[in-house]
Amino acid sequence: MAEKNISVTLKVWRQASADKPGKFETYKVKDVSTGSSFLEMLDILNEELQKEGKEPFAFDNDCREGICGMCSLVINGVPHGPGRGITTCQLHMRSFKDGDVIVVEPWRASAFPVIRDCVVNRDAFDRIIQAGGFTNINAGSAQDANAIPIGKADADAAMDAAACIGCGACVAACKNASAMLFVSAKVTHLARLPQGQVEKRKRVLAMVAQMDKEGFGNCTNQYECQAACPKEISVDCIAKMNREYLSATVVEPA
């Protein structure tokens, strides 16, 4: 596909720190190749800002191939921008037209406070995993890897859930800033495997309790999270987590 150059207008969220008010600034980026990624376009913006003697714009990014979960921009109101199943860094300028106005914002959720511009603090996700998102196994104590066969359907379903990159787009997409998709992905991944069965009750209770403590909102089944998820994690995980939670609290409390 032949690439061409386009020019766009950006309305970008600028905020010096968490305790200072933020606002949109308008910038123009000219002659960017449609073959460039969205973040490369922002690199160009930053180089130009610096040439004009202006402070560059801060945004999180690292692997630039859709797997580390670091990049986190709301583009035209949609976490990770237009296009399904991609992160911000996998968005290319061919998704835009010459003359487009593009609005760039951070994840907005009280559990993800802004650090600077579009960089937010996602420590809450780490604390949820710390509460129980693991199996209790020390290095060196494992049995042979093939000792327990795992049906392909279970292994595949576990992998589907485990694909979560912890970016937080699900929270940013939710009007309640709920973290249910993130938490349920980990609960589902481990509950689907025999290795995760042993502690599944304890795990779901601890992770949900931590999620609530962090100030994430409740789920009202709008499925915006699933639509925004760059790894296309299904809301079936939320249903699975609800069943696990019910089982742990009502059916078979520990």
Add this chain to the structure above:
Amino acid sequence: MNYNAPVTEGAKLDGHIPEGPLAEKWTKHKFDLKLVNPSNKRKYRIIVVGTGLGGGAAAASLGELGYKVDCFCIQDSARRAHSIAAQGGINAAKNYQNDGDSVYRLFYDTIKGGDYRAREANVHRLAEVSRNIIDQCVAQGVPFARDYGGLLDNRSFGGAQVSRTFYARGQTGQQLLLGAYQSLMRQVHKGTVNLHVRKEMLDLVVIGGKARGIVTRDLVTGQIETHWAHAVVLGSGGYGNTFFLSTNARGSNCSAAWAAYKKGAYFANPCYTQIHPTCIPVHGDQQSKLTLMSESLRNDGRVWVPRTKEMAEKVRKGELTPEQIKEEDRYYYLEERYPSFGNLVPRDVASRNAKMVCDAGLGVEASGRAVFLDFSEAIGRLGEDVVRQRYGNLFHMYEKITAQNPYKTPMKIYPAIHYTMGGLWVDYDLMSNLEGLFVVGEANFSDHGANRLGASALMQGLADGYFVLPYTIGGYLATMPPKATELTGDEPEFREAAKGVRERIQRLLSINGTKSPLEFHKALGHIMWDNVGMARTEESLKRALDEIPKIREDFWKNVKVYGKNEEFNQNLETALRVADFLELAELLAYDALQRKESCGGHFREESQTAEGEALRQDDKFAYVAAWEYTGADSNPALHKEDLKFENVHLTQRSYK
């Protein structure tokens, strides 16, 4: 650096390889290592820098043992270390496929794949513990691919004729890292590991010849902090970004290792850099990184170019599509030149061949720097569904970047910088010549020789972190009484190091020049790729050694770093890292100049066989070149570690 002066040689290095037969060395050594009493372990403090497969696994395992661990990463979460981007798989000598694999075969393949420039004893240990890694990961809940009987599936990777690679779709690195991350989070919750995210190590503190702590910068507040410990573990990754464009993450940097080098740790074999054959080609001058397409694609993808220059020319101009080229007009150069290994030759061989056919005018894409990776035969043989199951996410990634559908038209690929086999020198215990400094994963030099085989990086990172370091670090700590060696982090050496860091930052902020740090990084990258890339000559290396200092000088005169230290300042982070790349690049080129042989990823055009393969000079260069820092203006000193091969016979590597 004066490259015309004779090399200064220092004392030879001893790798402290245990005595005894190869297969018994590690078992015997584990018994010989001193132990730390369980109730004493919490009295020892250990710093771990980096949370990838090496650092993350080490920090978690040390926490499990009961040590008091401080763990640092530059990202906002430990789960984002660049190990996460590894796609294809992890090797282990399980022989689940009943196809003749064994610990010895994995050892042999790895030594040969590394072009006989790795230590036998280290590589054998790696092959031994590879089996434990898979067990450990499955127990953590890593969802490896399985067959319908519920048992683990394997695929093949380059440089091997057995199927020993375990994988989790195209996200193996991610799943292994999440396993290590979850184990690490478990320890954080238990209170054995204190995790410091968004904190960057900027200096190593050495007291009485021993590594005793680090200086960090808080990337959110800019605060400069000191941290002390009984031992320091670096798992800070490789230095591929010296070339600017690479498959590394944007944040991947050499600064922690470089700080250790400048404090006395030797840097070994910096010229051993790996160029990965299957990456998406460069598309212009605004590109920020190169994306790898997993080597696993070569299981079913066939590499070819048009057989004649005329046809290639038409493809480049868009007058001919690959589908229109007849079978007999396609030059499957790997299959034709290497009938035994075909498309699965090791990475260095595949990369060099891609360069050769493109140099000969057979390359495709407007730039002429690309070859086809074609799945049409596999789709015909297996059906699109099977191909989608195996490689779906990779095809998806390719289509997102290039807007081309690889189910319908061949992928276009070209080699790119991917991994660095060189790194800080360590002995068999993974300890640097600086006592108390341990180095794991890509940051050390130890196991891959001059070329790493596919699916072996994950294996080495986890081997070091889960199964080697937890033993060897105990042997070192047992020699230190924990209470009598406690520190405060306010000793003169700490204050001096912190002051040095503050001054360096201040100097960068006050230059107030006209060019951004990124401009310098790009300029460095061009010099490195053109002169120190896939083919190196004495002339090109000298050119690089002339040019690098000029850019560095320009950097320290004309760089513009915005803002101040006491804030979240990505511009300053970049500037600090680029400053280190500008120094490491020179050592890399200098090492490449001194190694007047070709081996693995280091290809000197002066040293090749009649068929254009890498020609080693074993009588002169069968050694590890470890460099000692001697000051900013003087040449580094060379310390050789002779490589002794007692089990394998050195031969010209052949994949024909």
